[in-house]
Amino acid sequence: MKRRTGAKIIFEGFLREGVEVIFGYPGGAVIHLYDELINHPQIKHVLVRHEQAAIHAADGYARATGKPGVCLVTSGPGATNVVTGVVTAFMDSIPIVVLTGQVATHQIGNDAFQEADILGITRTCTKHNYLVKNTGDLARVIREAFHIASTGRPGPVVVDLPKDVITGEASLENPERFEIRGYAPVTSGHPGQIKLAVREILKAKKPVIYAGGGIIHSGSQEELLALAELARIPVTVTLLGLGGFPGDHPLFLGMLGMHGTYAANAAITQCDLLIAIGSRFDDRVTGKVESFAPSARIIHVDIDPSSISKNVTVNVPIVGDAKNILTRMVKLLKEHGDVWQAARKPWLKEVRQYAAEHPLCYEPSKDVIKPQYVIEQIRRLTGGQAIIATEVGQHQMWTAQFYQFTQPRTILSSGGLGTMGYGLPAAIGAQVAFPGRIVFDIAGEGGFQMNVQELATAVQYRLPIKVAILNNHSLGMVRQWQELFFDKRYSETSLDVQPDFVRLAEAYGAVGLRADHPRDVVPCLEKALSIQGPVVMDFIVDPEENVFPMVPPGHGIDQMILAKPDKKAKKVVPLTFPS
Amino acid sequence: MKNTISILVENRPGVLARIAAMFSARNYNIDSLSVAETIDPTISRITCTAVGNDLEIEQVMKQLRKLIDVIRVVNFTTANGDFITREMVLIKVSAKERNRAEIMRTSDIFRAKIVDASRESLTLEVTGDEKKVNAILELLQPFGILEIARTGQVALSRGGRRLIDKHSGSGKSPVLRGSNHPGVR
Numbered sequence: 001m002k003r004r005t006g007a008k009i010i011f012e013g014f015l016r017e018g019v020e021v022i023f024g025y026p027g028g029a030v031i032h033l034y035d036e037l038i039n040h041p042q043i044k045h046v047l048v049r050h051e052q053a054a055i056h057a058a059d060g061y062a063r064a065t066g067k068p069g070v071c072l073v074t075s076g077p078g079a080t081n082v083v084t085g086v087v088t089a090f091m092d093s094i095p096i097v098v099l100t101g102q103v104a105t106h107q108i109g110n111d112a113f114q115e116a117d118i119l120g121i122t123r124t125c126t127k128h129n130y131l132v133k134n135t136g137d138l139a140r141v142i143r144e145a146f147h148i149a150s151t152g153r154p155g156p157v158v159v160d161l162p163k164d165v166i167t168g169e170a171s172l173e174n175p176e177r178f179e180i181r182g183y184a185p186v187t188s189g190h191p192g193q194i195k196l197a198v199r200e201i202l203k204a205k206k207p208v209i210y211a212g213g214g215i216i217h218s219g220s221q222e223e224l225l226a227l228a229e230l231a232r233i234p235v236t237v238t239l240l241g242l243g244g245f246p247g248d249h250p251l252f253l254g255m256l257g258m259h260g261t262y263a264a265n266a267a268i269t270q271c272d273l274l275i276a277i278g279s280r281f282d283d284r285v286t287g288k289v290e291s292f293a294p295s296a297r298i299i300h301v302d303i304d305p306s307s308i309s310k311n312v313t314v315n316v317p318i319v320g321d322a323k324n325i326l327t328r329m330v331k332l333l334k335e336h337g338d339v340w341q342a343a344r345k346p347w348l349k350e351v352r353q354y355a356a357e358h359p360l361c362y363e364p365s366k367d368v369i370k371p372q373y374v375i376e377q378i379r380r381l382t383g384g385q386a387i388i389a390t391e392v393g394q395h396q397m398w399t400a401q402f403y404q405f406t407q408p409r410t411i412l413s414s415g416g417l418g419t420m421g422y423g424l425p426a427a428i429g430a431q432v433a434f435p436g437r438i439v440f441d442i443a444g445e446g447g448f449q450m451n452v453q454e455l456a457t458a459v460q461y462r463l464p465i466k467v468a469i470l471n472n473h474s475l476g477m478v479r480q481w482q483e484l485f486f487d488k489r490y491s492e493t494s495l496d497v498q499p500d501f502v503r504l505a506e507a508y509g510a511v512g513l514r515a516d517h518p519r520d521v522v523p524c525l526e527k528a529l530s531i532q533g534p535v536v537m538d539f540i541v542d543p544e545e546n547v548f549p550m551v552p553p554g555h556g557i558d559q560m561i562l563a564k565p566d567k568k569a570k571k572v573v574p575l576t577f578p579s
Numbered sequence: 580m581k582n583t584i585s586i587l588v589e590n591r592p593g594v595l596a597r598i599a600a601m602f603s604a605r606n607y608n609i610d611s612l613s614v615a616e617t618i619d620p621t622i623s624r625i626t627c628t629a630v631g632n633d634l635e636i637e638q639v640m641k642q643l644r645k646l647i648d649v650i651r652v653v654n655f656t657t658a659n660g661d662f663i664t665r666e667m668v669l670i671k672v673s674a675k676e677r678n679r680a681e682i683m684r685t686s687d688i689f690r691a692k693i694v695d696a697s698r699e700s701l702t703l704e705v706t707g708d709e710k711k712v713n714a715i716l717e718l719l720q721p722f723g724i725l726e727i728a729r730t731g732q733v734a735l736s737r738g739g740r741r742l743i744d745k746h747s748g749s750g751k752s753p754v755l756r757g758s759n760h761p762g763v764r
Contacts, residue, residue, distance in 0.1 A: 123597055124604035128647040131593070148647060182589060182650045306641035309634070 006135040006166040007036035010099070013142030014043055019070050021432055023048060023057040027074020028114060029101025032166045046432055046461060049453040051078050053425035055085025056451070058096050060426025063412045064387055065433045066219065068095035068150045075101040076114030079160075080121065084419060086156050087125045091416025092240060093213060095154035097145045104164040105133055119160050127155030135168035143178055152185025153304040154217055185303060189320035189328065196316050197275075197299045198332045202339075204273035204297075206347045207233045210256065210285075213240030213415070214278010214302060214322050216408045221245065223326035224277065230333055232344040234351050236264035238279050239400055239415040247384075247404035253351065254360065257285040258551045259397040262358035265549070265557040267351050268293050276300045278322045281311040282416070291556020301325050358562055360401050362545070369518050371395060371470040371541040374525075375402040378440060378468060381525050386410070386438040389427040391447025392418045394476035397547045399442045421450025424467065428454060431463040438466070438529070445471045445498055445538075455508035458534040466528050467536045469501060472543040480546045484561070485553070505536035516540035581610065582636050582656040583664055583734045586625040587743055589648040590616055597646055598625060607631065607639050611666075611731035622650065622743070626733045633657075651743050655734050664734040667706045669694070670716065673723035674701040682722055689715045700725060708732075 004012075010033060014022075021044040026034045037045055048054045051073045058069030073082055079100040089096045103112040119131045128148050130141050145157040201207060215224055215237075221244050228235050228251050235245045236253040245252055254261035256268055268274065274296040279285070286292040289312055300307075300314040301322055308317045318325055362372045375398055378386070388403060389412040390396040396413055405411050412430060414422040427441040441448075448469055458465050479493040502512030511531050515524040521539065528535040549560045588594045595614055602609050610628040617624050629639060636654065643652045655662040670691075674682050679701065686693055686703050689711065695702035705715050709732065716724065736742075 119593065120596070123593075123600045180647060183647045304645070306638065306645055310638060313634070 003169040003171050005032070005036070006138050006161070006168050006170070007032045009135065009138045009170065010142060010161075010166070011036050011040050011043070013139055014070070015040070017142070017146045018067070019043060021046060021061065022070045022072050023054040023061070023429065024072035025051050025054055025074065025078060027078050027101060029075035029078075029103060029163050030072060030099075030161070030166070032163070033072065033099075033101075033161075044432070046428070046457065048425065048428075048457050050451065051081035052085055052421065053428070053451050053454045053457065055082040055096065055098060056088070056419075056422050056425035057429035057432070058098075059085060059089050059094050059422075060389060060412045060429030061433050062089075062094050062096055062429075063426070064409050064430035066217075066409065068097055068146055068154075069429065070097050070099070072099045073101070074114065075103055075118075076116045078114075079118040080116050083121060083125070084417075086122055086158065088414050088417045088419045088422060089156040090125045090127070092414065093154050093217060094156065095149040096156040097142075097149050098156055098158045100158060100160050101166075102131070102160045102162040105162045106164070108162065118158065122158045125156075126158050127153075129158040129160065131160040132162070132165050134170070135165050136170040138165065138170065139173060140178055144180060147178075148180070148183060152183075152187075153307075186305075186319045187303070187321040187324060189301070189318040189325035191328075193316060193318045194325060194328050194332065197301075197318060198329055200273055200297055200299055200316060201231055201233075201275070201329075201333065202336060205343070206271045206350075207231070207273040207275060208253075208267045208271040208293075208296075209233050209235040209275045209277065210238075210268065210279055211235060211241045211244050211277045212238040212279025215241055215244035216278075218278065218303070218322040219408070220278075220323035220326050221408050223323055223330065225249075226330045227326055227333070230330060230338075230340075232340045232348065233275065234267055234348065236260070236267065238282070238285055239413060241279065242400060242411045243405040243408045246406045248406060251348075253355065255400050257282075257557065258287065258553075259401065259547050259549065260285075260551075260557070261355070261360055261401075262549055262560060262562065263351060263355035265551070265560060266354040268296075269558040270350070271296045274298045276302075276314070277326070278302060280304075280307040283311070286311065286557070287551045288554065288556040291558050358549070361563075365542065366518060368542045369515065369521060369539055371472070371539070371545055372398050372402050373518065374468060374470060374521055374539050374541070375399055375442065377522055377525055378442070379403050381522070381529060382438050382440075384410075386440050387412065387427075387430045387434065389413070389423040389430065389439070389441045391423040391441070391443045391450075392420045392477075393444045393447060394472070394480065394545075394547050395442055395444045395470040397477075398470075401547075420447035423447060424451050424454045424458075424465070427465045427467075428457055428461075428463055431458075431465050432461065435463075439464075441465060441467045443467055443469050444476060445469050445473070445495055445501070446475045449498075452504070455505065455510050455534065455536070459509040462532075463534060464532055465534045467534070468525075469536065469538050470541050471498075471501070471538055472541050472545065473498070474543060476545075477547070481553075483546070484550075501536055501538040505534075510534040510536055512536050512538070514538040514540070580632070580636075580656070581628055581630050582654050583662070583732060584627050584629060584640070584643070584652065584654050584656075585734055585742060586627070586643060586649060587617070587651040588623050588625060589650065590621050590623040591648060594623070594648045595625070597648060598627075598643070601642055601646060602629075602639075605638070605642055607635065611729070613731035613733050626731070628732055653736075653742055655736065658736075660740070661737040662734050663737060664708050664732045665706055666709060666712055666732045667704065667730045668712050668716075669728045670703045670705065670719060671695075671725040671727070672701050672703065672719050673699060673725055675699070678722050682719065685715065685718050691715065
């Protein structure tokens, strides 16, 4: 059999896996892979300006397409620079294959130039990782890495590639068949458990569906809609679940949790059956767990057994793929005919009342730009069809609250890790995948500056990303906590010294625009949308604006601050719900 | 409660580090740990004991099963069926002239072996379950224990059952993985 170099074997692996694009940054340890890259014009390479952006771009690509993202960086600093992105992907279950260069096998452990123990560093923040020691293992490892990253609960897989393994030769075996005896994700739910769940749904008077990123990963938005509509169950979603259920649907309650809607948190507090699907009872969702769905029986559908009964003990666990399980649930429920039409009336009325009492709102202004207004206008001008990346903080929560996502894979946001600097590179990944779609990065000026160098990448590849900076001259979310819980002792949250973002954009070869009055918002957005290339919009917004509702840290979600609290009465008043 | 957990893993470099890293990253404690190759050279068996409440140990089990290199996990303490545990300890006891006879008698009672002797000390090899090992340590305490080395517990189920059945594939069958099974929380 013909012998090939490791570099060739890796690229043949890429082709077999259907890889279209690699996000990367070259260096000494991977120089042979970059040489081989030239022989494969069908694989696009996007040269970022910082390795962290390479993995966030691969992450954005994966979230927007559902296909595993691929990231290629060199050893040592190249590898350590991707660690934040690896953890970001790990926390949000995003499939990424990360190839890192490594010093030659005989040098490992010798503190060689640009050596870092990336295997050790990423051991607890990857779904799996490999150090390939023989060129002969490469084909199998590449195959396994893609398989592990994209099946079961998806996640990042790091493959560490010593230089001599890349340059070495081996005869290529096509690893069509491979066996990982320790890895067999359960996909189809236990039939008995599904029956139990159906029985619970039939019995419940006040059910709520609480759906997370698992809906998006499994592509089960239609099945979720079918279940909700059939059994007439109101739906709330997590940040990662946004777009998994139409944001304009009458059964939609909005996002739940710390900055969730009153309706969602009230419904959770009052429900007698909680149906959690592809969600993991994160602390930003549950608040104090004792007050989370206190009177509910809980069904939990999740592909990861370790997510079940981790934070909250559940009554009906179902391990498996949400799509498969929801399909079977709907089928079983249909056998009972439409028994819900009348039965659900009081509950749906109660829930609608919550929504009507305290809808999401903000005080409009004629003098100063309200950040929520900008988001509403982006929504209106794009018809909700855009892909929206965010950084982390107030603008992220306002986006979640006011954009009204209706389609899956249209929000790219670091939920679990909360990584600032994620948005711009993630937008690059999504725009590379969908050159024809409108891609926004809704940003704060803090997060934007953490990977601002990627404007060069956007300009180089003519990616028409629209960055909307909601510039409040501060690290707004931390400032909000300092205002509310630290007696307005503002410590290091002012970002008054900042570059002129318009001129900065121009320096990179992009277009810069600024709006500091409400009347300029729409013209600014319209102009940005009419420009073919990347645009940075600097919206000077109300620096006093806060994100409400808010569940104060350490409280249950039955206690919320609904709007700007009275200056004299700073105490959090527990809400009373009609019983 | 102390749980005795048996883990079959791929016999590859770094696998022990994965297990240890998971325990520390998730804030669980390992009391003892022993690792060695099994009769199948591609598989190693790790026996570890860990203290925790039911929920914590259930999470430990799930997190262990999640590791790709873990082939099979069983918690002997909560599984159906009896199991045996053994540990080997080397105990170096200070042995002055007047104590030697007494130490050797104690050693006999516990069927320990004296594997080294010097003018000031005797070194005993004891094998047994945790209770027996603790009992002899307590009896030898008054003479002055200079040093001990314990292997950590190893365990096997009683009877003909095995942790891995050659014909059952991965052994991570849905029901045995825990959460689907109505009886298992």
